[in-house]
Amino acid sequence: MNKVLKFALKLLGKLLLVALGFFVVTFTVYFFNLDMKLTAAIEPFLLKHYDRIERDTHL
Amino acid sequence: MAKEIGKDRLGDFYKDGGKVRKRREWRGVEDTLYDYSRWLTIMMTLGKFVMKPRNVKAMFRYRWMANYLAVPMMVDRHTQGLRGEYLRICHTEQDLIINDVAQLLDSLFRGDRRIGNDTEFSKKVVLVDENEMTAVMMGFPTLKSLSRETPSTYVSVLLNQHAAEHYIDVAQEFGLAGDVCPMPEAEAGVSIDDDAPVLGACAIQCNTTCDGSLLGNGVISRRLELEDGIPVFQLAAPLRHREEDVQDYAAQEIRNAIAFIEKHTGEKWDWEHYFECAKRVNYATKCRQEWLEMNRTPYPQVFGSNLALYTETNYMAICGRIPAFEEADRKISKLAQQAYAKKKMAAKEYRHRAIIWGVQSHYYMDFLVWLLNCWGIVPLTDMLSLVSTRVLAEEDTPENRETAIYDMAWLTENMIMRNRTHGGYKVLLNELWEFTQQFNADMVILWEHMSCKALTGMHGMFEDRARELGIHLVWVSHDLFDPRIISRQGVHDQINNYMRTVMREEPIDPSLEVLHDEESW
Amino acid sequence: MKDLKHLIYFENLLLEANNELIRQAQKDGKVCVAYTCENTPEPLLNLPGAFSARLRAPRTGSMEVATYYLTSFLCEYSRALLERAIEGGYNFADCIITPDGCSMMNRCIENMELLKAMGKDKPNFFYEYMEIPMKGDDNGLNLYVVQCRNHILKPLAEHYGIDTSDAAIRQAVAEHNRVCELIRAIGEFRKGEHPAITGYEFHVITLATYACPKYLLIDKLEETLEELKTREPDKVFPYRARVEVVGSEVDDLDFIKLVEDSGAYVCADRFCYGSLPGRDPIALTDDEDALTQVCRQYMLRGECPRYMDMPKMVGRREYVAKVAEEYGADGVIYEQMKFCDPWAYEKMLGSHILREEFGYPVLAVDRPYSIATSGQMRTRVQAFVESMEIKKIQKEGVANG
Numbered sequence: 001m002n003k004v005l006k007f008a009l010k011l012l013g014k015l016l017l018v019a020l021g022f023f024v025v026t027f028t029v030y031f032f033n034l035d036m037k038l039t040a041a042i043e044p045f046l047l048k049h050y051d052r053i054e055r056d057t058h059l
Numbered sequence: 060m061a062k063e064i065g066k067d068r069l070g071d072f073y074k075d076g077g078k079v080r081k082r083r084e085w086r087g088v089e090d091t092l093y094d095y096s097r098w099l100t101i102m103m104t105l106g107k108f109v110m111k112p113r114n115v116k117a118m119f120r121y122r123w124m125a126n127y128l129a130v131p132m133m134v135d136r137h138t139q140g141l142r143g144e145y146l147r148i149c150h151t152e153q154d155l156i157i158n159d160v161a162q163l164l165d166s167l168f169r170g171d172r173r174i175g176n177d178t179e180f181s182k183k184v185v186l187v188d189e190n191e192m193t194a195v196m197m198g199f200p201t202l203k204s205l206s207r208e209t210p211s212t213y214v215s216v217l218l219n220q221h222a223a224e225h226y227i228d229v230a231q232e233f234g235l236a237g238d239v240c241p242m243p244e245a246e247a248g249v250s251i252d253d254d255a256p257v258l259g260a261c262a263i264q265c266n267t268t269c270d271g272s273l274l275g276n277g278v279i280s281r282r283l284e285l286e287d288g289i290p291v292f293q294l295a296a297p298l299r300h301r302e303e304d305v306q307d308y309a310a311q312e313i314r315n316a317i318a319f320i321e322k323h324t325g326e327k328w329d330w331e332h333y334f335e336c337a338k339r340v341n342y343a344t345k346c347r348q349e350w351l352e353m354n355r356t357p358y359p360q361v362f363g364s365n366l367a368l369y370t371e372t373n374y375m376a377i378c379g380r381i382p383a384f385e386e387a388d389r390k391i392s393k394l395a396q397q398a399y400a401k402k403k404m405a406a407k408e409y410r411h412r413a414i415i416w417g418v419q420s421h422y423y424m425d426f427l428v429w430l431l432n433c434w435g436i437v438p439l440t441d442m443l444s445l446v447s448t449r450v451l452a453e454e455d456t457p458e459n460r461e462t463a464i465y466d467m468a469w470l471t472e473n474m475i476m477r478n479r480t481h482g483g484y485k486v487l488l489n490e491l492w493e494f495t496q497q498f499n500a501d502m503v504i505l506w507e508h509m510s511c512k513a514l515t516g517m518h519g520m521f522e523d524r525a526r527e528l529g530i531h532l533v534w535v536s537h538d539l540f541d542p543r544i545i546s547r548q549g550v551h552d553q554i555n556n557y558m559r560t561v562m563r564e565e566p567i568d569p570s571l572e573v574l575h576d577e578e579s580w
Numbered sequence: 581m582k583d584l585k586h587l588i589y590f591e592n593l594l595l596e597a598n599n600e601l602i603r604q605a606q607k608d609g610k611v612c613v614a615y616t617c618e619n620t621p622e623p624l625l626n627l628p629g630a631f632s633a634r635l636r637a638p639r640t641g642s643m644e645v646a647t648y649y650l651t652s653f654l655c656e657y658s659r660a661l662l663e664r665a666i667e668g669g670y671n672f673a674d675c676i677i678t679p680d681g682c683s684m685m686n687r688c689i690e691n692m693e694l695l696k697a698m699g700k701d702k703p704n705f706f707y708e709y710m711e712i713p714m715k716g717d718d719n720g721l722n723l724y725v726v727q728c729r730n731h732i733l734k735p736l737a738e739h740y741g742i743d744t745s746d747a748a749i750r751q752a753v754a755e756h757n758r759v760c761e762l763i764r765a766i767g768e769f770r771k772g773e774h775p776a777i778t779g780y781e782f783h784v785i786t787l788a789t790y791a792c793p794k795y796l797l798i799d800k801l802e803e804t805l806e807e808l809k810t811r812e813p814d815k816v817f818p819y820r821a822r823v824e825v826v827g828s829e830v831d832d833l834d835f836i837k838l839v840e841d842s843g844a845y846v847c848a849d850r851f852c853y854g855s856l857p858g859r860d861p862i863a864l865t866d867d868e869d870a871l872t873q874v875c876r877q878y879m880l881r882g883e884c885p886r887y888m889d890m891p892k893m894v895g896r897r898e899y900v901a902k903v904a905e906e907y908g909a910d911g912v913i914y915e916q917m918k919f920c921d922p923w924a925y926e927k928m929l930g931s932h933i934l935r936e937e938f939g940y941p942v943l944a945v946d947r948p949y950s951i952a953t954s955g956q957m958r959t960r961v962q963a964f965v966e967s968m969e970i971k972k973i974q975k976e977g978v979a980n981g
Binding site: 026027031032033035036037039040042049053055056057058 | 078079080081082083085095098099102118119120122125128129131132135229233251252253254278281282580
């Protein structure tokens with residue numbers, strides 16, 4: 001019983017740790033706007049890519 | 060970092076010349092965690108979207124898809140400074156719109172001949188215009204009504220102020236005059252630049268808002284029908300929509316459009332479904348009227364750019380067809396009543412009560428948030444939210460089926476924007492002053508979309524009437540989709556100048572007075 | 581070529597909106613119906629006891645007051661009309677009827693109404709706005725008929741006691757057709773290698789038929805037609821190319837003059853206020869009411885870009901090509917008045933399609949309401965003429981091996 005409880009507590013602890021880690025990481029990303037800073041850095045490369053695509057441009 | 064409304068200097072979040080803001084707001088533990096949870100949900104929506112290989116493929120094919128990198132920032136711009144119920148109302152509106160647009164994109168790429176090429180799915184797709192009332196789709200539950208222009212230009216500019224510039228330039232390279240409205244111009248540019256998904260059993264175009272949109276459709280349908288082989292029906296909605304003697308024509312256009320869809324998709328009009336949608340439209344109308352009623356009091360609750368954007372989506376693009384919007388209406392009403400009971404305010408000080416009139420600058424949709432936070436001007440309602448209040452027939456009877464045709468025609472005639480910019484001067488000019496009275500407004504912020512001829516054609520009369528009535532009329536000129544003509548700061552300057560020189564006031568939040576976000580999304 | 585006997589007479593009629601023939605017709609007790617758009621069926625404004633005058637603002641100078649009301653973003657035609665109305669220049673009119681053909685024209689007339697700029701001392705004066713079809717189909721026709729009945733016939737009968745019976749409409753159509761046949765016959769002289777009439781002269785004569793009471797012009801038109809039959813054309817064609825002018829409203833004599841002075845003979849006029857298709861006679865049969873037939877023919881022949889259905893859109897460009905072929909045009913000039921939305925799009929599409937699908941050299945230009953002596957426009961037309969000449973030489977070179 002003890003073993004099961006121990007395992008459960010350990011698992012819970014691990015889950016809490018993972019959840020906490022997830023929260024810390026995502027909240028940091030959220031609060032410091034890192035998601036937008038990353039996508040802002042990606043955008044110029046995408047725009048260059050679009051310029052290279054061959055298009056059937058006509059009316 | 061403050062819990063209380065109005066404590067933060069919102070301008071400090073901006074970095075001169077930066078694309079994005081320095082960080083997100085601290086709104087107190089509860090509200091910050093709430094905002095964070097909504098951010099996570101948005102990230103999950105985006106994550107789910109990019110899990111599908113076809114959507115990634117589309118990301119690398121269509122230039123306008125790059126704008127969707129900025130989705131979370133759009134939400135941040137609209138939630139600036141908000142707390143409590145206001146924050147929740149805004150998220151309810153914004154998050155649902157985001158979800159709806161994600162589904163629209165996913166469906167477009169599924170059927171797109173270049174991307175997913177699901178031909179069976181494509182046979183069930185009816186393409187519709189951007190800014191088009193989708194009433195004619197209310198009785199086709201098995202069909203998908205998709206707009207290519209909504210994600211490629213309309214939403215794109217909401218996300219990124221510079222989104223339409225490339226397409227405007229393309230259209231002008233092909234000889235289109237630079238003085239036409241940049242919205243249909245950009246839509247035509249997308250078509251010319253071969254940057255629109257190709258799918259659908261047929262398409263319903265409409266002379267939505269203006270001469271430009273009517274004519275821009277001609278560019279699009281040429282490619283769509285004559286090259287891609289997708290039959291196009293042009294739904295002609297009368298311009299003089301308040302006149303009795305145009306209603307039969309409008310109704311017949313609806314009948315013809317339905318017959319066209321039936322012919323090209325093999326589906327039959329479903330009255331039962333239509334009346335279900337009609338009930339939801341009526342519910343949305345009832346809620347909107349309640350919100351507007353609240354806005355006549357000293358404690359307005361659902362207002363500003365969120366109201367405009369949500370109304371536009373719910374009223375036209377959804378038109379009762381998606382039950383989730385009914386849920387959102389209910390939730391928003393509940394939150395608004397809660398806040399109203401507590402006499403809550405969205406900013407620390409309300410100095411002026413304003414009606415926002417004219418056609419809003421699309422590249423600066425969150426301007427109304429700025430107006431409230433910087434100068435304490437409460438945008439009680441905007442022209443786009445003052446749409447039809449007609450109660451649609453809800454019960455399926457032989458007489459109501461005939462009435463329903465006229466109801467759909469009425470909705471189509473009364474699409475957002477055109478219900479005021481067309482139909483004679485009474486709806487644009489005279490009714491404005493009636494609204495200022497009803498809402499106890501002391502100010503009118505008049506968006507002057509410079510290439511909207513129907514609007515600018517009343518410029519002098521607006522001035523004359525405002526002078527006669529002693530109402531502060533503040534012009535805010537812009538070019539709808541093109542911030543190169545008048546920048547966001549150019550928009551600010553027009554308000555700043557009026558507030559300082561005419562009203563002799565100081566800003567509530569001076570950090571917002573000058574924001575150099577020309578490079579920003 | 582020897583001068584046309586009545587050219588100066590026609591030119592003088594165009595110097596004022598309130599010209600001598602309008603004054604004479606009003607003295608005859610007729611009601612002056614002002615209008616501004618080609619989508620208003622003219623014969624219905626010319627019922628017995630009434631006559632139509634399409635509003636122009638000749639010799640327009642400053643438009644500052646109108647620009648205050650309409651801003652500088654509206655086309656100069658609408659601004660010039662409003663300015664003239666505010667100045668009191670249209671007080672001769674007894675009513676005005678206008679369709680919502682384009683937003684700018686609608687706003688122009690609405691401002692006139694709000695500013696009470698017309699109808700001074702005329703208690704029966706009225707403003708009427710019409711919805712007109714955007715597609716050439718049965719539903720559009722029904723609308724057209726209802727609108728003409730409610731916004732033209734009914735107010736004319738109620739305010740001025742005008743007879744709006746079927747017989748009266750037929751009589752008006754007959755008079756209208758007589759003018760159309762004369763203009764058509766005069767226009768035929770533009771077709772030959774050595775035309776007996778210049779594009780400018782033809783434009784002046786055609787324009788007069790829009791701006792003056794028609795019945796007072798018939799004798800002069802007949803005389804001009806007779807004169808043309810014996811008029812000796814220049815031995816050497818004094819122009820370097822033949823062009824068809826296509827586009828938005830042109831009531832400015834100087835524009836066609838400028839094109840011709842730059843070396844391009846205007847052999848066909850497919851623009852608003854032109855004769856193609858504006859001076860097509862209306863064929864009536866006895867098995868249907870005249871009103872419906874008039875409306876149908878106006879709707880089906882209408883070349884206004886506001887018609888948005890595919891057959892009309894495709895038909896517009898085919899019509900330009902057909903006219904170019906019929907009148908022997910070497911090239912096409914697409915013109916639009918600056919700030920005109922409908923023609924901005926049509927000019928873009930039409931110029932590409934005529935060039936790419938029909939093989940015509942095309943010049944696309946925008947212009948102000950009054951062009952006067954624009955050096956820029958002259959240079960553009962001259963360059964276009966040269967390019968057509970070069971193409972011709974190249975073609976001939978290829979043909980000769």
